[in-house]
Amino acid sequence: MTTSLETQRTMQDGQWATPYTLEPGQTQYHELSHTRVWVTLLEQEWQIRYQRMPEEEDLERWLQGVIGASPDPDLSVQRFVRPDDGNEIEYLPAMSSLATVIRPFQPLTIPADSECTIYVGTLLWMRILAGSRKMHLMELPLADPSLTWVGRTTMEGELCYAAATFARLVLDAVPKRPWRAVTPVRIVNQRHEPLLLERFNLPTPLLSLHRNDKGQLWTPGVTVTCETDMSSARLKIDQQLISAAGRCTLVAPAREQSARGGLVRAYDRIFG
């Protein structure tokens, strides 16, 4: 199901954390990432439908608008009783609830006693809040996340989401999409031998989301220090965002709070 060109022309850019107002009977349509979302307000209920788009379609903008046509009746619908009389609907981004294993398409070698910063874009979940009290209706991933297992053996470890990355070293080369959050990851190799970065585990549930003036989403930076061997790396989440992010406002706090404010974690499976 594709929207007509006419509809596309009337659509505008969607924004996170911005209330939209619908009248009963109206449907708001969104097209972002690999997902189409239809939100319909009726007299007594909210209805949400969504559909995945083929992965080949690479969108750059988040299009949204009120459409005249009613959604495809074949799509499965989720119904919610209106929490109050408010007609507002708001969308908040959220990081994944499981840690994400980042795997560069081509492994990257970090020479001995040196460091680098790679920029990683991660998939977001969309939280839908409705009414004047902003009641949480549902949460959906903006593309189908793939799962992976991180552990020394198949008996112990944890399930994580997996994401492939180009592991870009230049910030300007990172494509900025409204549905992807950029995390600067500084990798410090203090060993006397090179470090081959094939994959590493990014603790996405511990990262908060911030939006800058251009509508781009950023998370605080993460520093991974590898001192002796790859199985005993330390991970620290920065308190501040990098200066390149510009002036930012917090749009979603981290799902999980780290044990200590500064967070210095010794993690035995950062590099898988």
Next chain:
Amino acid sequence: MIESLEGSLMQFFGAIAWGKWFSTLFLLILGVLLASFAARGVSRFMEDRASRHHTVMIRRLVFYLILVLFFVAALREAGFSLDVVLGAAGILTVAIGFASQTSASNMISGLFLLVEKPFEIGNFIEVENTVGEVISIDMLSVKLRTPDNLYVRIPNETLIKTRVVNRSRFPIRRMDLTVGIAYAEDVERVEKLLLDLARQNSACLEEPRAFVLVTGFGPSSVDLQFSFWVPGNQVLEGRSQMMVAIKKALDEEGIEIPFPHTSIYAGSHSEPFRVQLLRPETTTSKGDPDADPKG
């Protein structure tokens, strides 16, 4: 006569120390009540802090401990000496032991099960062709609920003696599917296709990686083993979705999944079979392709 009977009855009832027996009974009832309350309290306290298995174990332990304490106190109150009771219990145990070997064996097996902990409440286990979720581990038996909602009681002794497979011990599982393809097909192409399916399926884990092995040359197909990993809670859906996807993908690519067929070969040294089509005695069907008018 009646008077004398009345008199002896009165004498008998008068001789019973009613107060003692009432306090014994009271202690027993109090014991049951307190044990129930304590067990329920412990269960509520542990509900969010420990696994269901541990909660049930501790709840039972607390219940029986309090009950035994009150039972002993009640016996003392009734005037029984504990030494005599224990001695009698010893003799009784031997007598009962002979009479109820099976129960005793089940009870002891139950203790071993608790210590060894091969499964917990909520796990999916397989015992002697029965697969089910463990719903309770009791003194004599373990109760299972099968996927088709049957209640199965398995004696503890059986669980100690036989092979038990715990299907939910580890969080991820490997699925092995056997895919047979026709001899004419390109095995490497099918292998690539299957690995692509594993990449596209959201239930299929990226790591450990999926793989394809050629397991044999069957009577009518080349047999491949397609193995991929799924999270423990998506075993059924993962398997079924993948099988549907394999069928669809092979059909789309025009790759044949052969069904068993037999070729009759008479051997190179023997004469070939002579096949002759005969005209049916009454040839009425014109459109029948087998009915060759020339014979």
